[in-house]
Amino acid sequence: MxxxxxxxxxxxxxxxxxxxxxxxxxxxxxxxxxxxxxxxxxxxxxxxxxxxxxxxxxxxxxxxxxxxxxxxxxxxxxxxxxxxxxxxxxxxxxxxxxxxxxxxxxxxxxxxxxxxxxxxxxxxxxxxxxxxxxxxxxxxxxxxxxxxxxxxxxxxxxxxxxxxxxxCGVQTGAGAVLNSLDCRAGSTLLVLGGGSVGLSAVLAGVVRELGRIIVVEPHAARRDLALSLGATDVLDPAAGPLPEQVRAITAEGADYVIDTTGIADVLGQAMLALAHRAKVGIIGVPADPEAALALNLIQAQVLGVRVMGIVEGDSDPDVFIPELLELHRGGRFxxxxxxxxxxxxxxxxxxxxxxxxxxxxxxxxxxxxx
Missing domain, CATH: 3.90.180.10 (Medium-chain alcohol dehydrogenases, catalytic domain)
Incomplete structure (x- = not known):
């Protein structure tokens, strides 16, 4: 046709x-x-x-x-x-x-x-x-x-x-929280990037009843939107070193990090703001296919850091999309x-x-x- x-x-x-x-x-x-x-x-x-x-x-x-x-x-x-x-x-x-x-x-x-x-x-x-x-x-x-x-x-x-x-985008962000990282209620989530994937993670964080949801985003309008969707804190990356900004909110650091930026330097800064036993999920597609994360091996061992790549929020669409629609029908997503x-x-x-x-x-x- x-x-x-x-x-x-x-x-x-x-x-x-x-x-x-x-x-x-x-x-x-x-x-x-x-x-x-x-x-x-x-x-x-x-x-x-x-x-x-x-x-x-x-x-x-x-x-x-x-x-x-x-x-x-x-x-x-x-x-x-x-x-x-x-x-x-x-x-x-x-x-x-x-x-x-x-x-x-x-x-x-x-x-x-x-x-x-x-x-x-x-x-x-x-x-x-x-x-x-x-x-x-x-x-x-x-x-x-x-x-x-x-x-x-x-x-x-x-x-x-x-x-x-x-x-794709929504199930990726939501699935990162609900499936891949399986964030526990009351914990702290750091989201790098306030686009559709990052803000879908925010929505899922609210569903999971996280204690703190921190969004790092350069656009003021997106920071405001993140707060309206349930983020507890928003950070402007231009306002100062990211680790200091995060630890001013939670001294122990973030329990979970989701990177949607694909920018190695941004994720590298976030690695300095981790709590013990933190999980880090990599979602963003880098502009440079050779981009790599410099990981301090001693820090990773001492904290017990776990780093994982995430594709599509570890979702089975036949199962997860209906679940998200049911949450939406109930006003929760x-x-x-x-x-x-x-x-x-x-x-x-x-x-x-x-x-x-x-x-x-x-x-x-x-x-x-x-």
């Missing part, structure tokens, strides 16, 4: 809305009419060459919408179902069978290769293959082909246009407060606005032409 998609032609370039051809769903595939798609840092990191993906191509991996057709063998959803789209996984490897699909042994191939596992593209322009299958969906478009593995049926009362970010909507046609303006810090999480609405 002919659809409209935001095509990235070259590394570091802008998006161009173009008419392209999308395949019919094959075995195990699901065709979704997109109601909304989140603009995520990972989309832009891949477009700018910090993560692998073939160009020209179509990004987008926080889509949501309505199933319009399914391929052979699909039984999980049917046409008319409302769904959120998430990351793709193989379903067969050791990690997938242990219900840890975020660490699928085929994660890079299934989400960044730009084609199906058999090498075929799902998107074409003028007969030429485009990079497609980004996170198994490429949902910067009016329609997307996803897979039975990475679609999650959502209730009819879910805010369909807004649920896409639950498939207001992720919609992070979201600003814009017409899909204004995708380049949205990228600029999010870069300037004017919005935390922008969701692009294909049907909105205003």
């Amino acid at each position: 002919q659809i409209t998609a935001a095509v990235a032609a070259e590394t570091g370039g802008t998006f161009t809305l173009e008419r392209v051809t999308l395949d019919d769903p094959g075995p195990g595939e699901v065709l979704v009419e997109i109601a909304g798609v989140g603009l995520c840092h990972t989309d832009l990191a891949a477009k700018d060459g910090h993560l692998p993906f073939p160009l020209p191509g179509v990004f987008g991996h926080e889509g949501s919408g309505v199933v319009t057709a399914v391929g052979e063998g699909v039984g999980k959803v049917r046409p008319g179902d409302k769904v959120a789209l998430s990351f793709n996984s193989c379903g067969r490897c050791t990690q997938c069978t242990a219900n840890e699909p975020a660490y699928c042994q085929e994660f890079m191939a299934r989400n960044f290769a730009g084609a199906r596992p058999d090498g075929s593209a799902t998107l074409h322009r003028d007969g030429q293959a485009l990079g497609s299958e980004f996170f198994g969906q490429s949902s910067f478009a009016t329609h997307a082909l996803a897979h039975e593995r990475n679609v999650v049926k959502v209730p009819d009362d879910a805010p369909l246009e807004l649920v896409g970010p639950l498939g 207001p992720f919609d407060k992070l979201i600003t909507t814009m017409p899909f046609t204004r995708i380049n303006e949205a990228v600029a606005a999010q870069h300037r810090g004017e919005a935390v999480k922008i969701v692009l609405i294909p049907g909105d032409q205003s």
Whole structure:
């Protein structure tokens, strides 16, 4: 079918809305009419060459919408179902069978290769293959082909246009608190970066009834938003050395640290503000793929520090997204407060606005032409 998609032609370039051809769903595939798609840092990191993906191509991996057709063998959803789209996984490897699909042994191939596992593209322009299958969906478009593995049926009362970010950014931040680090009630959490991932961690920290939630963020508006969402303290990194600012709040240091910045120097400063037996979760994608954390080995031993990389909040989307929606229904996880909507046609303006810090999480609405 002919659809409209935001095509990235070259590394570091802008998006161009173009008419392209999308395949019919094959075995195990699901065709979704997109109601909304989140603009995520990972989309832009891949477009700018910090993560692998073939160009020209179509990004987008926080889509949501309505199933319009399914391929052979699909039984999980049917046409008319409302769904959120998430990351793709193989379903067969050791990690997938242990219900840890975020660490699928085929994660890079299934989400960044730009084609199906058999090498075929799902998107074409003028007969030429485009990079497609980004996170198994490429949902910067009016329609997307996803897979039975990475679609999650959502209730009819879910805010369909807004649920896409639950498939990546929101579940990553919330899952870091509730799954990966399993933060204990009454403890102290230090969040580096007040973007959508960091503020989702704040929301989850409130759910977990943490004692202190400290957010480090250079934008004043985001610091204010963090406080309104339940952060107990906010810090401006320009106000002084981070370890001193943190220990002025809690002399023992932070029990948990979540880094969403991908900036080694920022995380290095946070390592000097740790409590004994602290856990550190690394989420942010660095601009430099060779970026490394300098870890003081004696300090790590004396404090009993545990450092872990986190992908997708250690989430199984089929389980975790419904849990987050149930919390939202009960008023305990207001992720919609992070979201600003814009017409899909204004995708380049949205990228600029999010870069300037004017919005935390922008969701692009294909049907909105205003």
